[in-house]
Amino acid sequence: MLERNSVEFKVWGRHALFTDPLTRIGGEKCSYQVPTYEALKGIAKSIYWKPTFIWVIDEVRVMKRIRTQTKGTKPLQMSGGNTLAIYTFLADVEYQVRAHFEWNEYRPELADDQNEAKHHIVAKRMLDRGGRQDIFLGTRDCQGYVEPCKFGSGTSPYEGEGEIAFGLMFHGFDYPDEIGEDRLHARFTRPTMINGKIVFERPQDCSVKKFVRDMSKKTFSKDRNLLDVETEIARLEV
Secondary structure, eight states: OOOTTEEEEEEEEEEEOOOOTTTOSSSOEEOOSSOOHHHHHHHHHHHSOOTTEEEEEEEEEEOSOOOEEEEEEOOBOTTSSBOOEEEEEEEEEEEEEEEEEEEOTTOGGGGGGOOHHHHHHHHHHHHHTTOSSOEESSSTTSEEEEEEOOTTOSOOTTTTOOEEEOOSEEEEEEOHHHHTSSEEEEEEEOOEEETTEEEOOOGGGOOEEEEEEEOOOOOOOBTTTBOOHHHHHHHHTO
């Protein structure tokens, strides 16, 4: 069912690197064949985000053939200097994404900021502008671009090709302010692409999880480190 606060957008770029952040530290990196839920959620947050709500990624369409490109890079090391590493990127990517936002029930102090219509207006306006922050496709090395689209328009190269299963993949993180616990967990899922489209499992439905570390949520308050939606709307009208 299409949510009334949904946004639909196209995202594309020359390269993408979608990986499991728990195992990608240092050395060689190889991208998943399709974007992760967490990567697409990050793109939605770069378009527009407030701690008042949580972006939920509903589905994605793969609009170009999956191709890879291997390149040698020299990432900076924490100890200084760099060494040659081989990365396998996705090349020439394009996706259609449908997402919607839901109120963060673990942020009761922000209840006064829960104006669905106004947040939706700001989100769509920021999407029209190409996002509030820079768009990245899995990593800062891969610049992306967004614009509004009609989800389902055009033809995916995987139309009529049936099911493609990708096995166990990283889904996303359960952050403390989204689950009500001072702990960080990683989620995993087994996505299947059907005729070029992946319908994502909701975060709370992922059965495979891994504890990462203890973590406390950040505190937000109006006029200190949070602009409420009324201020956002007023700025748009200037």
